[in-house]
Amino acid sequence: MRCVLDAAAFINEQQFQEWGDCYTTSDVLAELKDFKSKEIAQAAMASHKLRVSSPSTASINKVYEVEKEVGCNPKLSETDRGLIALAMDIDAKLVTDDYRMQNVAAHLDIEYEGVMRGTIKEKKKFRS
Secondary structure, eight states: OEEEEOHHHHHTTOOGGGGSEEEEOHHHHHHOOSHHHHHHHHHHHHTTSEEEOOOOHHHHHHHHHHHHHHTOSSOOOHHHHHHHHHHHHHTOEEEOSOHHHHHHHHHTTOOEEOSSSOOOSSOOOOOO
């Protein structure tokens, strides 16, 4: 199984290796500020358990379209969009505690899992 990891997986010191082939983006790595999270990410990359990849422009555009349809407010960050798009590109599970990301992923039929906070109960659309 493939998974795409949000910063929460590193910040919460999860043993994400049990999730299979793990991916993230360079934007997520740039978000990691504390020493422990950076160390976890670096060790996973050094042992080839974590790969850094970039999403396609087409997938980012699709995520943005769905985000607008769903009515996310506040809007997703570029990093968030990139993670969802990468999950779509490589047919992977999205691992995040961000409920807005989970909701957009659900509308794109992308499997998702929470890190510490769980998952949304159902996908929703919000009024703008």
